[in-house]
Amino acid sequence: MPPSWEPPEVTLAPPARGPDLALAAACGIRLAPARNQAEWQIVRGALELELRSPVATGDLRIEVGLSSGPIARRLHTARRTDPLPRAIGLPRRQAPPRVVDATAGLGRDALLLAHLGCEVTAIERIPAFVMLLRAAVQGTPLERALRTVRSDAIDWLRTEGSTLGPDVVYLDPMFADEGRAQVKKDMQACRALAGPAADVEELFAAAREVAHERVVVKRHPDSAPLATSPSFVVEGERIRFDVYLRSPSLGTPPR
Numbered sequence: 459m460p461p462s463w464e465p466p467e468v469t470l471a472p473p474a475r476g477p478d479l480a481l482a483a484a485c486g487i488r489l490a491p492a493r494n495q496a497e498w499q500i501v502r503g504a505l506e507l508e509l510r511s512p513v514a515t516g517d518l519r520i521e522v523g524l525s526s527g528p529i530a531r532r533l534h535t536a537r538r539t540d541p542l543p544r545a546i547g548l549p550r551r552q553a554p555p556r557v558v559d560a561t562a563g564l565g566r567d568a569l570l571l572a573h574l575g576c577e578v579t580a581i582e583r584i585p586a587f588v589m590l591l592r593a594a595v596q597g598t599p600l601e602r603a604l605r606t607v608r609s610d611a612i613d614w615l616r617t618e619g620s621t622l623g624p625d626v627v628y629l630d631p632m633f634a635d636e637g638r639a640q641v642k643k644d645m646q647a648c649r650a651l652a653g654p655a656a657d658v659e660e661l662f663a664a665a666r667e668v669a670h671e672r673v674v675v676k677r678h679p680d681s682a683p684l685a686t687s688p689s690f691v692v693e694g695e696r697i698r699f700d701v702y703l704r705s706p707s708l709g710t711p712p713r
């Protein structure tokens with residue numbers, strides 16, 4: 459899919475260590491000649507890589523860390539009976555499902571599912587998010603459970619998706635009406651770099667083609683479902699998950 463949005467470039471700020479340079483190169487991120495607070499950059503912090511927004515846009519600082527911070531806290535308190543694991547069907551299954559998170563973003567949901575035992579393939583088209591997520595799991599027990607792919611998810615689902623044959627495809631696209639009240643820092647970064655979700659219907663259709671069991675869509679509680687008649691809905695505190703079970707009339711997709 460040709461991108462309908464030109465995201466601002468994110469560079470790696472010097473000085474950069476060898477492993478960070480290698481990871482950046484693998485994600486298609488170039489090393490900047492100098493630290494530049496007027497641009498988006500990835501900076502090596504004391505513990506984690508940090509994504510920093512231009513000072514003029516609020517000087518956001520985003521870390522995807524598994525040892526401390528909001529993601530670490532979320533993983534620490536995660537339960538199989540939480541709304542997202544329930545929506546993907548985790549508590550009812552003997553073996554955890556194979557999940558494709560087709561809109562990985564900063565990986566909060568993908569990390570949670572991997573932490574709870576799912577085999578997760580996380581697809582993301584913004585290189586900076588791919589780099590932060592790969593760096594977060596590198597050398598941790600989640601490295602095997604979470605594979606991050608830098609790609610447009612519609613293309614990936616149409617080409618690689620049926621080979622993998624996921625049980626579940628999970629979608630959390632950026633909705634225009636999302637978070638009408640206060641938007642969290644990481645969501646502001648997602649919005650600034652990822653832009654509007656112009657291809658959600660196509661993404662949903664591609665997900666339905668390959669998901670063996672279900673497609674799960676995260677929605678704002680006041681928003682209409684992405685497609686009519688979800689099979690059922692799992693309500694969360696500030697979000698809901700619309701679950702679309704695969705209709706038997708569609709048959710089983712190839713694996």
Ligand SMILES: C[S@@+](CC[C@H](N)C(=O)[O-])C[C@H]1O[C@@H](n2cnc3c(N)ncnc32)[C@H](O)[C@@H]1O
Pocket residue numbers: 560561562563564565566567568581582583584587609610611612630631632648652655657661
């Ligand atoms: C709302 S964020 C997802 C947040 C994520 N669930 C998390 O836990 O951090 C939406 C993300 O989906 C990505 N995205 C949307 N459409 C995509 C597509 N067709 N292919 C790949 N990534 C896509 C955007 O780049 C953005 O990073």
